[in-house]
Amino acid sequence: MAEAKKTEIKKIAAAKTMRKLMADHFYELDRAAKDGHPKVAWCTSVGPAELLRAMGFVVYFPENHGAMLGATRMANETIPAANAIGYSPEICSYLTSDVGAFLQGRTPLTDAYEGIESIPKPDVLVYNTNQCRDVQDWMAWFGNHWSKPVIGIECYRNVGDVTEVHVDGIAGQIEALVPTLEKVSGEKFDIDRLRDAVRLSRQCSDLWKKVLETAATKPAPLTFFDSTIHMAPAVVMRGTQLAIDYYNELLPELKQRITDGVAAVEGEQLRLFWEGMPIWGRLRDLATLFLELKACVVASTYANSWIFTTLDPGDPFRSMARAYTELFIVRSDPAKETYLQEMIEKFSVDGIIFHDSKTCPNNTNCRHGMPQRLQERLGAASITIAGDLNDLRCYSDEQAKTQIEAFVEQLTGRAKQHA
Amino acid sequence: MAKHYTLGLDVGASATKAVLLDGDVDVARSLRKSGANFAAAAQACREEVVETVGISVDEIGRTVSTGYGRRSVDFADNTVTEITCHARGCYASFPHAITIVDIGGQDNKVIVIEDSGDRKNFKMNRKCAAGTGAFLEEIANSLDTPLSSLNELAAQATGDVELGSFCTVFAKTELLKLIAAGTPLPEIVKAAFRSVGRRILEMDPLQGDVVMTGGVVAHNPIVVELAAEALGRVIQVPDHPQHTGALGAAIIATEK
Ligand code: SF4
Numbered sequence: 252m253a254e255a256k257k258t259e260i261k262k263i264a265a266a267k268t269m270r271k272l273m274a275d276h277f278y279e280l281d282r283a284a285k286d287g288h289p290k291v292a293w294c295t296s297v298g299p300a301e302l303l304r305a306m307g308f309v310v311y312f313p314e315n316h317g318a319m320l321g322a323t324r325m326a327n328e329t330i331p332a333a334n335a336i337g338y339s340p341e342i343c344s345y346l347t348s349d350v351g352a353f354l355q356g357r358t359p360l361t362d363a364y365e366g367i368e369s370i371p372k373p374d375v376l377v378y379n380t381n382q383c384r385d386v387q388d389w390m391a392w393f394g395n396h397w398s399k400p401v402i403g404i405e406c407y408r409n410v411g412d413v414t415e416v417h418v419d420g421i422a423g424q425i426e427a428l429v430p431t432l433e434k435v436s437g438e439k440f441d442i443d444r445l446r447d448a449v450r451l452s453r454q455c456s457d458l459w460k461k462v463l464e465t466a467a468t469k470p471a472p473l474t475f476f477d478s479t480i481h482m483a484p485a486v487v488m489r490g491t492q493l494a495i496d497y498y499n500e501l502l503p504e505l506k507q508r509i510t511d512g513v514a515a516v517e518g519e520q521l522r523l524f525w526e527g528m529p530i531w532g533r534l535r536d537l538a539t540l541f542l543e544l545k546a547c548v549v550a551s552t553y554a555n556s557w558i559f560t561t562l563d564p565g566d567p568f569r570s571m572a573r574a575y576t577e578l579f580i581v582r583s584d585p586a587k588e589t590y591l592q593e594m595i596e597k598f599s600v601d602g603i604i605f606h607d608s609k610t611c612p613n614n615t616n617c618r619h620g621m622p623q624r625l626q627e628r629l630g631a632a633s634i635t636i637a638g639d640l641n642d643l644r645c646y647s648d649e650q651a652k653t654q655i656e657a658f659v660e661q662l663t664g665r666a667k668q669h670a
Numbered sequence: 671m672a673k674h675y676t677l678g679l680d681v682g683a684s685a686t687k688a689v690l691l692d693g694d695v696d697v698a699r700s701l702r703k704s705g706a707n708f709a710a711a712a713q714a715c716r717e718e719v720v721e722t723v724g725i726s727v728d729e730i731g732r733t734v735s736t737g738y739g740r741r742s743v744d745f746a747d748n749t750v751t752e753i754t755c756h757a758r759g760c761y762a763s764f765p766h767a768i769t770i771v772d773i774g775g776q777d778n779k780v781i782v783i784e785d786s787g788d789r790k791n792f793k794m795n796r797k798c799a800a801g802t803g804a805f806l807e808e809i810a811n812s813l814d815t816p817l818s819s820l821n822e823l824a825a826q827a828t829g830d831v832e833l834g835s836f837c838t839v840f841a842k843t844e845l846l847k848l849i850a851a852g853t854p855l856p857e858i859v860k861a862a863f864r865s866v867g868r869r870i871l872e873m874d875p876l877q878g879d880v881v882m883t884g885g886v887v888a889h890n891p892i893v894v895e896l897a898a899e900a901l902g903r904v905i906q907v908p909d910h911p912q913h914t915g916a917l918g919a920a921i922i923a924t925e926k
Contacts, residue, residue, distance in 0.1 A: 634792070635793070653738075653752065657753035657792060
């Protein structure tokens with residue numbers, strides 16, 4: 252029995268509040284879609300959510316729904332339906348699982364929240380291709396289905412230093428969304444409301460950053476797997492007071508863990524970094540495996556993607572543009588490597604796990620020689636796991652498990668040798 | 671009773687291998703098909719080595735299991751991954767910096783070992799059958815030729831026919847084209863072996879001294895020959911290439 256306890260994932264008490272928040276979020280969307288007001292905007296994950304809130308929309312994030320499809324493993328059944336209508340198994344499996352689920356008339360929301368029969372019908376769909384081209388195609392499919400406007404920002408890619416030229420370009424595109432949004436919402440744009448949303452978004456981001464940085468402590472009070480769950484308010488409620496209140500509850504709990512010496516991974520021996528998308532359908536399995544191996548995944552590029560330190564209510568459009576362009580996913584490899592180096596140092600990382608996510612080349616960074624360069628330059632050991640965010644047909648449990656175990660054997664063996 | 675023997679068991683996807691060590695001397699080895707019952711294959715392998723040496727199971731001090739079915743061996747004292755065991759087994763024969771290429775039934779591994787024996791990195795390729803033993807089985811099936819005769823057939827070939835495709839299904843359609851064109855069987859088989867070598871070279875730059883192991887290498891030495899030709903360097907092979915994982919497991923068993 253004592254053995255079993257050791258591999259139990261430690262519960263975070265604030266999770267209860269989060270579950271309530273998420274329920275309220277989806278019920279609010281459901282009500283709005285059914286009543287026809289306030290208007291519903293769909294927004295891709297780092298799309299201009301602050302602007303949408305400032306214009307009175309309730310905001311729905313399809314990628315969050317995609318992650319739910321993955322985590323519940325409903326995606327396994329829905330992806331083939333999208334494949335069958337010509338959306339290839341090679342493209343974003345958030346897109347294919349979401350479109351497939353819609354074609355089948357299903358959503359995990361129905362199982363989680365009584366009375367919600369479907370995803371909320373949008374009044375407008377807004378993308379930012381800072382994630383990838385797939386988000387645009389995805390919004391286009393639904394926009395087409397409901398004959399609703401699809402508007403967005405086409406961002407720069409492979410950005411080294413973010414310059415004023417980049418900022419001007421993106422800020423101009425964000426401003427250009429306003430007339431359509433005014434038309435759909437029936438509300439006049441008000442710069443003060445935007446400043447307010449940007450201020451709230453920044454506060455949320457700062458708190459989320461502090462939450463993640465608690466894991467720099469040894470032993471870490473939270474893992475990457477915890478963060479994939481507790482990031483939800485930062486993802487779907489940024490720009491609202493609710494998200495801020497949530498992290499004001501979570502942060503002290505984690506700080507208390509630090510004071511009490513409570514480790515998320517009992518007997519933490521190794522500290523790892525997760526690079527790339529989560530494997531949503533295997534979060535629990537992987538979290539448990541790392542617990543057994545006494546290895547803590549202390550940080551990730553994924554959870555860090557909702558930190559926007561440059562948001563500034565004094566200069567809302569331009570600071571949004573800067574924040575959306577400073578994002579890891581749109582940066583050049585040298586910029587990404589500098590960032591990873593900082594992470595390795597800050598979080599005392601012993602090794603990196605690269606997730607080669609079959610259907611998400613944009614959030615996969617091991618395909619252009621980065622692991623090899625990091626090993627050469629920094630001596631950073633790494634492994635690459637083949638998998639996918641949602642499509643478990645691309646993932647082998649046994650192969651991943653063996654690789655992770657072998658990596659831990661390698662790192663602990665090396666630690667012993669040099670102790 | 672002195673328990674100076676240690677046992678290493680490598681329960682692979684296709685074959686289960688055992689190595690029994692008396693101190694650091696390899697005194698017996700066995701090999702079985704893993705089949706559908708990993709535990710039974712491991713048990714049978716243990717019985718075989720014990721019988722060979724004429725000892726009782728109780729005289730085995732420690733057993734370490736490795737390989738795909740390592741957790742199925744309930745009598746093992748410990749489980750260690752095949753990556754670590756292959757590295758240890760190979761380093762025992764070649765105690766310096768080496769790059770190990772293991773071609774297994776279902777996967778390929780490239781393991782880079784430093785001079786000290788520390789592992790620098792490793793890669794596994796099990797996304798598909800390309801370049802593995804499973805690929806050769808498919809080819810043997812398509813050609814209606816016993817797997818065990820492939821090496822001999824390929825040795826008779828003199829040409830340089832190639833299979834270009836990445837994927838096993840595509841490679842098989844290429845085979846059909848070769849058959850239709852009347853290409854002699856030995857040439858086709860050699861092309862299949864050449865393709866196995868190519869898949870390996872795509873995995874890693876294979877720097878320094880290269881050592882090849884695994885069942886495919888044990889039964890088809892031509893793979894080593896063709897890979898060495900493509901690499902432009904000599905490739906070494908340990909005495910018992912299919913047993914390196916089991917040997918590594920047995921060595922690790924002596925340490926705890
Ligand atoms: S970034 Fe990846 S997971 Fe996100 S929408 Fe694009 S392809 Fe899908």
